[in-house]
Amino acid sequence: MKNIDSHTHVTGTSVYLDDLPILQGTLFAAAYGSPVAHGILRRLEITEALQIPGVVRILTAKDIPGENQIGGIIPDEPLFADHHIHFAGMPLALVVAQNRDAARTAVKKIQAIIDPLEVITNPRIAQAKGELIMPAKSVIQGDTNAAWPQCTHIFEGAIDINGQEHLYIETQGAYAIPQEHGSLKVYSSTQGPTAVQRTIMRVLGIPMHRLEVVVTRLGGGFGGKEDQANTWAALCALAxxxxxxxxxxxxxxxxxxxxxxxxxxxxxxxxxxLDAALKILAYEVTFFQNAGASADLSPAVLQRTLFHCTNAYFIPNVSATAYSCRTNLPPNTAFRGFGGPQGMYVIEAAIAAAAAGLQVDKSLIQSANLIRTGEAFPYGQIAESEASACWDKAVALYDLENIRAAINAFNAEHLLLKKGLALMPICFGISFTNTLMNNARSLVHIYSDGSVGISTGAVEMGQGVNTKILQVAAQTLGISYDRVKINATSTYTVANTSPSAASATADLNGKATWIACNALLERLLAVTDLNVSRERLSIQNEIVLLDGVATDWNWLRLVNTAFVQRVSLSENGHYATPTIHYDSETGKGHPFAYHVYGTAIIEVTVDCLRGTYETDSVKVVHDFGVSMNPDIDRGQIEGGIVQGIGWMTLEEVIYNEQGKLLSNALSTYKVPDIYAVPKEILIDHLHTDNDNLAIFRSKAVGEPPLMYGIGAWFALRDAILAFRPDAVIPFVAPMTPEKVLMALYSKQSVPAYEEKVSHL
Ligand code: LUZ
Ligand code: MOS
Structure with missing residues (x-):
């Protein structure tokens, strides 16, 4: 089935926040963000701004009727700074005007008198100064100290991984409309309508039942609107x-x-x-997470970094510690993969360092350590399948030996063009790491004309979740797709929702929809006069079948009969993921419903004169379970790969030492364009058919493929080494063309990075 949004997308008629008709009397807001990253606010000079024609009012912290607080996990983030400023861009005031231009012009006229304080942008420095968001967290398996003497080879290193701009095509935004009795209707471009509702409740001191947050769809979220849509919605709601x-x-x-x-x-x-047979015996890792100025979702992100710090490998002795470090940057937040990719890059780098030291191919160490059924992840959960299944299939299907031979032949023939290769196995746990968030509801109405309307907590952001939910309903009820409509997400129809995040939205809301539809099906099939046991009845193509044979009951007759008999045609399905649990005291449990596995083979070509490169191919074997919608899932994989490659190779978020963002536009922040995408993406399936935890035995597909992109970094490294075997290539991401060039031609090492890793 095609994505139900594809037609309106390509004809430009899909409705986003900025497409909503503007009500008469609407005012337009613009925030004044702090010009400095750290300081004490002495005074705001707003007289001149107030004189701009059209300006209605300028709001600051003292106008907040409720709490000046938007922190979710930890209450450490004021909506407006009123004294202590923690990052450049932190809202100090909100201009409200009759039109957008007046609001923006007025923002430029505001002046803040600020006593500057020392700015910290480096997480290691923050950690050394004790600037932590929360106490360090760790995950421990076995005993690394006892294991080191048994290791034949030990390697150490330092890592520096940059951030990534979400670059959702639709920017953040909200539109708040006062209703009767002090209620508010808020359209928000958010992944988490309930988070927006809770934030406004807190800031305005209004009960949640008076706050209707509505989301039609997003032009992308990628995690950037899991928590950080709250700010803009709260500002609009306040005004x-x-x-x-x-x-x-x-x-x-x-x-x-x-x-x-x-x-x-x-x-x-x-x-x-490692031991002599390339088995990894022990792994010790310390993470310094650059959390930015407040907690936001950083504690949960940190948890996932620890969970995924051994990627798809089994390592008997692991000691992983992570610090969430407070710096003077905007609070960093959820982004597809949610800390997992950073953890996975580090173990891949450690394996690359070992391979270089031992002069063996990195893939030999990777394949020797893939986790097997029955082995434990460091957080205690037991692997339920073999990570080698995807790996072995990829190696055989795409003929890795032949790929290698072709690359070697190419490299022997070419002086200035070199190809590189990397294999990237992935293993990603599906479920919110915070167990209580793993639940969803679906409100299904069958109308008396036989049409079906569905409301869930799922937010459509281009990932196709509405299409999947529609499929669930139509297939469960045995009716045509045209009969089903998915409604805009609203806190008035479905309450207390988790954000659309963690790759789990289709799983959770799909399951809830399935539960609701099954309950309706039971009620409908009970109204027939067939007088047979329920198991003998089913609906297909809208016809009721008895032992597989058509009866004269059909969908419309069922609905009409039920309606006349006063049987409820509405149902609210509730699903909470079973079996998951996690004890944060012991660091052990079973936090994930299941894992998604996969392996990618990535080939790149580097122009060794210019440092530029191209991704030739990404060849994947991916564990879909049983894909519910191969077209949508393929789109998720292709997009994830390109976004992952962008993070690892091109995209460079740059703040200066004063904490000011330099890469602040698309002219200075490079994202993959059509020329940067792999020339070829091949995707094959691993069908794992024994998993009944996800909807229709499909597996979540949103985040895992991003991590195939990590392979691009190591393929580039491989190509650089083909040109210059003694190149020193620090583990610094992204591997931009500039860095490739420096690695190719620097005298010995790359001085620009030395400083960053100088503590070693
Ligand atoms: N969001 C969240 C996430 O709140 N918890 C998670 O575990 C998670 N994982 C991935 C992406 N978003
Ligand atoms: Mo996300 S990083 O699943 O909002």
């Missing part, structure tokens, strides 16, 4: 509440880039020990 007028704020791209958090940059130190 609408105080001024009793509709208030809209859709951020300009440069505002969005400068004021919102990104994927967390991480620094890390590793120590890896």
């Amino acid at each position: 609408a509440h105080l001024l009793k007028k509709p208030v809209k704020y859709a951020l300009h791209r440069m505002e969005d880039m400068a004021m919102t958090g990104k994927r967390h940059p991480y620094m890390a130190d590793f120590k890896i020990g």
